[in-house]
Amino acid sequence: MIQAMQPPTSPPASINELLARCQAIAGLSLGELAHMANVVIPANLQRHKGWPGMLVELWLGASAGSKPQQDFPELGVELKTLPIDTHGLPLETTYVCFAQLLMPPGMTWETSNVRNKLQQVLWLPIEGDRSIPLADRRVASGFLWRPNHEENAVLKTDWQELTDAIVTGNIDTITARQGEALHIRPKAANGSVLTDAFGHEGEKIKTRPRGFYLRKSFTAQILQRAFA
């Protein structure tokens, strides 16, 4: 029996409240959540790629709109939806944040955006198989994750390798094949968008904006650890 619910109007005051809100929507479909929140369901995600994430933010009480920080700053928690197939494996890589191409001096893994975002993540798997109509895709049980020593070490190694390439003016030699858990891919509206980066001689060059992403193999391990 499904009770009529409405999205919260304020951010969760505690981790427990956040987790409770997660449990409240676990098992419901995106169609049900959209309907109860009076949100229009797009026919497909081709032109609405961020729609599931925005809908979930609404239901968990994350600040609407985009902020350049964590979704729940008071709790130090970042929210990530994760599309999964029928076996519970990730269908897509996970976007983390923009890659700062004009890296401030002294930037380290410990102070990086990537680590800040990934310190504590509320993962919310959602059925993402393209054979399932968007409205029928169900939300799974969300769970809180903090990287363990091993995961943190892998992320740090990847981040340092990629950051070294950026700082030394080798941004254009980076491909998405580098990095065991974390890699870099273009992140822009289209291929004509350019931003500043460092060239080999320390000069500024124009290149496509990039973002950090988590590989599917890495998020798959997170899921396995959570549901094992």
Next chain:
DNA sequence: TGATGATCATAA
């Protein structure tokens, strides 16, 4: 067929 590289919508 899966991963890489490209792309879409929106806000400030």
Next chain:
DNA sequence: TTATGATCATCA
């Protein structure tokens, strides 16, 4: 333009 939310679509 940068940042949020990600998935699409092409090619090896």
